[in-house]
Amino acid sequence: MKNPFESLIIPGGILLLGFLSALLLPAPNFGLTMARSLTQRLHLQDINQLYTLIFCVWFLLLGAVEFYVIRFIYRRWFRS
Numbered sequence: 001m002k003n004p005f006e007s008l009i010i011p012g013g014i015l016l017l018g019f020l021s022a023l024l025l026p027a028p029n030f031g032l033t034m035a036r037s038l039t040q041r042l043h044l045q046d047i048n049q050l051y052t053l054i055f056c057v058w059f060l061l062l063g064a065v066e067f068y069v070i071r072f073i074y075r076r077w078f079r080s
Contacts, residue, residue, distance in 0.1 A: 010067070017070070018063020027051075027058040 003009065030038065039050050 014060070014063040014067045016063070017066040018059045018061075021062040021066055022055070022059045025062060027055050 035047050035050055038044075039047055042050065042053075044050050044053075
């Protein structure tokens with residue numbers, strides 16, 4: 001039987017795991033020339049906006065990867 005709260009648990013789990021992994025794993029750090037070229041290419045105001053976007057994407061990407069890895073492990077070996 002499917003859990004009725006699964007639609008809420010999945011995004012919550014992704015955000016929680018993303019938060020935990022963002023504390024442990026540093027986000028990618030670009031050099032100054034690459035950051036400036038990305039800022040111009042993406043039509044951003046300054047480098048702070050670029051790093052805000054990078055941190056948000058990094059946060060969500062890590063959370064999603066960790067969530068699905070943990071979910072796979074749980075369903076594969078620990079579910080009865």
